[in-house]
Amino acid sequence: MQTYPFRPSGSPRWTRCLGSEVLIAAGKFPDTDNPAALLGRITHALAAMAFDHSCTVKAIAATHIIDTDTLQAIALDRDIRRCAETYVSTVRTMAAGAFINCETTLPVFDAGTGTTDAWYRLGRLLSVHDLKSGRVEIRAAGNTQLIMYAWAVLQYLQRIMGTHAANFIDKVQLVIHQPHNHTVDEVTMDLSAFLNEVDKVAAKRDRIKTIPLADVSKFLTPGLKQCRYCPARAECEALSEKITEALRKPDIAVVAGAVDNEALAECCEAAPLAKVWADAVLDLQYSKMRAGEVVPGFKLVDGKMGRRFWEKAEKAESLLLSTYGPEFTYAKTLLGVKPFGDEVSREEYKILAPYIGQKRGAYRVVKNSAKGDPVDLTAERTKDIAKLLPEPEDNNVN
Numbered sequence: 001m002q003t004y005p006f007r008p009s010g011s012p013r014w015t016r017c018l019g020s021e022v023l024i025a026a027g028k029f030p031d032t033d034n035p036a037a038l039l040g041r042i043t044h045a046l047a048a049m050a051f052d053h054s055c056t057v058k059a060i061a062a063t064h065i066i067d068t069d070t071l072q073a074i075a076l077d078r079d080i081r082r083c084a085e086t087y088v089s090t091v092r093t094m095a096a097g098a099f100i101n102c103e104t105t106l107p108v109f110d111a112g113t114g115t116t117d118a119w120y121r122l123g124r125l126l127s128v129h130d131l132k133s134g135r136v137e138i139r140a141a142g143n144t145q146l147i148m149y150a151w152a153v154l155q156y157l158q159r160i161m162g163t164h165a166a167n168f169i170d171k172v173q174l175v176i177h178q179p180h181n182h183t184v185d186e187v188t189m190d191l192s193a194f195l196n197e198v199d200k201v202a203a204k205r206d207r208i209k210t211i212p213l214a215d216v217s218k219f220l221t222p223g224l225k226q227c228r229y230c231p232a233r234a235e236c237e238a239l240s241e242k243i244t245e246a247l248r249k250p251d252i253a254v255v256a257g258a259v260d261n262e263a264l265a266e267c268c269e270a271a272p273l274a275k276v277w278a279d280a281v282l283d284l285q286y287s288k289m290r291a292g293e294v295v296p297g298f299k300l301v302d303g304k305m306g307r308r309f310w311e312k313a314e315k316a317e318s319l320l321l322s323t324y325g326p327e328f329t330y331a332k333t334l335l336g337v338k339p340f341g342d343e344v345s346r347e348e349y350k351i352l353a354p355y356i357g358q359k360r361g362a363y364r365v366v367k368n369s370a371k372g373d374p375v376d377l378t379a380e381r382t383k384d385i386a387k388l389l390p391e392p393e394d395n396n397v398n
Ligand code: SF4
Pocket: 013, 017, 019, 020, 220, 221, 222, 223, 226, 227, 230, 231, 232, 233, 236, 237, 238, 239
């Protein structure tokens, strides 16, 4: 019997494009990664550390986290820290002292499991939270991923309480946190309304199980919400057909006054999908090359270096205080790590340099004929791991 993943995080896709889950269950498409997903995992891991240790994100001294999927050592920069801190403090405020369960992995729908970012009970309210570190706006109402997480938590509670949820829960609250957009979107509904939502998702799941692989093309439904994160999007025939159809429309762009607005409307509907497809093709190329595969005619080169930041902040602070005094140390230019300029000479910068890190930019894919040496990925990985080793004591600074 076929096993379907029915992952909650994939539900915005499989509830809209039923065939996509059939293809994935049949092993037609491998899961791909992208830099945004990686940063999301790191932000979640940092927030979970804060919840687990009942502390603020600021209090976590770690400078890097190893991503268990890719074994990359990711620097915990200001952006990741801010995003995690905003989320953690908002959940704590909303929980009003209730015990917060975080990163709970529970069974949900058949063989699938889901990891709920955070949940708690506040009296007869069950509140379930999801952190999104991306910027694409996501709403809580009708959010199938959150519905599945909340359903998994309800099932779990029913098991340990030994009674139906209606005996201890009246309302279910779903919350989406998007710190990068400065938004917290939430919806609260009665338990019966929530169970209706679960039934709708379950009906889609049941329909998917009846689709034979041979007929799958009839159940592929391209659309922005489902295709945006679909692992099949770089190779999906239904998606490329929809785009190709739009491209076949008569020339819509040129002669003023001769534009066929109906053709234009069809092209406009397909345009965001074409962008999703093009980005997916480029992401696939990047992830293959990042994994060491050769894509003929292209190479990976270093991207632009990112912004500077203080490393070993306490040692840097004590060196600055003893050398320049408090007024200068706490000057905005130094806190912003811009030590070049009128205030700090190049000689002085040499003293500060060991305490200043610089975020490495993402690699870039360029044509082989473009400037730049190809990156040696093996050497880069060794450097990443070396960063995690304890450093020798620095005796120059007290
Ligand atoms: S790319 Fe879009 S149409 Fe194709 S399988 Fe995925 S969700 Fe469905």
